[in-house]
Amino acid sequence: MRKQTDSARKQRLALVPCPYQGHINPILQLGKILQSRGFSITILHTIYNSPNPQAHPDFSFFPIPEGLSKSDISSGDLAHIVTTINDNCKVSFQHLMEQQESQEDDIACIIWDEYMYFSDAVATNLNIPSIIFRTSSAATFLGRCALLQLHARGLIPFQDSILHEMVPELYPLRYKDLPLPICSEFESSVPLIVDSHKIRNASAIIWNTVDCIEQSCLMQIKKEHCPVPIFPIGPMHMIAPPNSVSLLKEGTSCIPWLDKQSLNSVIYVSLGTMVSIGEKEVAEMAWGLANSKQPFLWVIRPGSICGSDWIEKLPQGFKVGVRERGCIVKWAPQKEVLAHKAVGGFWSHCGWNSTLESICEGVPMICNPHFGDQSVNARYVSHEWRVGLELENLERGEIERAITKLILDDEGKDIRARAKDLKEKVKLCTGEGGSSQSHLNELVDLIMSF
Ligand code: UDX
Numbered sequence: 001m002r003k004q005t006d007s008a009r010k011q012r013l014a015l016v017p018c019p020y021q022g023h024i025n026p027i028l029q030l031g032k033i034l035q036s037r038g039f040s041i042t043i044l045h046t047i048y049n050s051p052n053p054q055a056h057p058d059f060s061f062f063p064i065p066e067g068l069s070k071s072d073i074s075s076g077d078l079a080h081i082v083t084t085i086n087d088n089c090k091v092s093f094q095h096l097m098e099q100q101e102s103q104e105d106d107i108a109c110i111i112w113d114e115y116m117y118f119s120d121a122v123a124t125n126l127n128i129p130s131i132i133f134r135t136s137s138a139a140t141f142l143g144r145c146a147l148l149q150l151h152a153r154g155l156i157p158f159q160d161s162i163l164h165e166m167v168p169e170l171y172p173l174r175y176k177d178l179p180l181p182i183c184s185e186f187e188s189s190v191p192l193i194v195d196s197h198k199i200r201n202a203s204a205i206i207w208n209t210v211d212c213i214e215q216s217c218l219m220q221i222k223k224e225h226c227p228v229p230i231f232p233i234g235p236m237h238m239i240a241p242p243n244s245v246s247l248l249k250e251g252t253s254c255i256p257w258l259d260k261q262s263l264n265s266v267i268y269v270s271l272g273t274m275v276s277i278g279e280k281e282v283a284e285m286a287w288g289l290a291n292s293k294q295p296f297l298w299v300i301r302p303g304s305i306c307g308s309d310w311i312e313k314l315p316q317g318f319k320v321g322v323r324e325r326g327c328i329v330k331w332a333p334q335k336e337v338l339a340h341k342a343v344g345g346f347w348s349h350c351g352w353n354s355t356l357e358s359i360c361e362g363v364p365m366i367c368n369p370h371f372g373d374q375s376v377n378a379r380y381v382s383h384e385w386r387v388g389l390e391l392e393n394l395e396r397g398e399i400e401r402a403i404t405k406l407i408l409d410d411e412g413k414d415i416r417a418r419a420k421d422l423k424e425k426v427k428l429c430t431g432e433g434g435s436s437q438s439h440l441n442e443l444v445d446l447i448m449s450f
């Protein structure tokens with residue numbers, strides 16, 4: 001199947017995203033990066049949550065029918081959805097790849113999100129090299145390895161008595177910070193974690209992280225878990241040329257509102273693309289924000305408050321107060337918001353993309369993790385890089401104190417200073433001659449050598 005490379009033809013890379021915003025964004029950014037190094041890019045994506053081809057007219061897009069039913073999708077069971085995609089996509093993906101190889105440029109390599117592991121079998125069948133793309137932190141990978149071991153020893157679910165103890169060899173993670181999936185039954189997620197960790201026939205791993213924040217975790221992974229080269233070439237959004245890759249419409253109405261606020265005064269609140277919250281929690285958030293007396297920009301995704309379409313369940317008195325000091329939007333251009341001079345803090349669920357974006361803008365964080373890798377990232381933000389505070393309880397008094405400390409008080413001064421320092425360190429890594437750029441050069445050399 002593999003043809004001789006014809007130097008007159010441009011080398012093409014096939015990228016396979018996992019169909020969630022937190023995975024699609026970085027893989028499209030990776031596509032932009034590799035395109036800027038001379039490769040043509042083809043995105044092979046599921047029909048479910050497909051990316052918008054119009055946002056990338058210079059990429060080729062091909063849908064793979066993944067056969068998810070309405071009930072699969074509405075189940076919200078991520079392990080089931082991802083497993084079904086892997087079960088259903090292999091044959092059509094192979095067919096599409098064969099067509100590509102006959103019609104387009106040579107496919108030099110298939111780069112697949114770690115959860116789209118059906119791609120590796122097809123790459124092997126067609127004798128095309130493949131590379132894995134990991135979109136969560138290196139610390140999360142180690143956390144998941146620990147969970148698999150603890151599961152094998154019958155220790156999950158954890159006894160309450162050990163939740164606050166440190167996990168041996170995984171400082172600063174406590175048992176309660178390990179990345180347990182969204183569904184309460186860990187058992188049902190084990191096969192997916194095992195499958196996403198396998199290297200199979202891949203030649204290398206691209207990681208959306210950066211040496212200066214995760215070097216020791218990356219070294220541990222290289223030593224204990226990984227016989228192939230690892231290329232930490234992130235944060236992808238810093239290396240990639242700017243472009244909108246959002247699945248949701250980015251409301252820009254908040255920017256003129258931010259323009260009117262004073263320097264470093266606004267707390268930006270967003271819990272990402274998947275977290276849902278109950279009415280009681282929303283009331284605590286609302287009153288915590290109101291009582292802090294700081295201006296706030298709050299992203300409330302339609303449907304993210306349980307049992308309501310948008311903001312109907314916000315407390316009535318609060319809605320009146322919002323007009324004075326707050327701005328609520330359905331979606332925001334997050335990177336632009338974090339870069340805005342009025343933003344002084346980010347109250348985040350600590351998804352990995354949000355964490356990286358906040359670090360890159362030097363914005364200190366209030367960490368409010370909900371599930372999965374978010375608790376690992378939150379712990380690293382608050383206890384390793386120490387550029388944020390962890391919210392232990394979603395309770396209005398604690399929220400008010402956290403916002404005041406992060407944005408105003410002397411007590412938060414060191415956190416704010418460290419956030420600025422970390423921003424500079426990452427800038428050095430992503431700038432010319434920095435570690436991410438060097439790893440990118442090595443990656444390009446590897447692909448060219450296939
Ligand atoms: C999910 C999981 O929750 C997370 O733990 C995992 O690391 C990735 O997948 P998600 O909720 O998508 O995370 O959060 P995150 O990884 O932070 O990605 C969200 C992306 O959406 C970010 O790139 C952010 O800039 C963007 N976003 C979010 C917006 O552009 N506007 C918004 O209003 C909110």
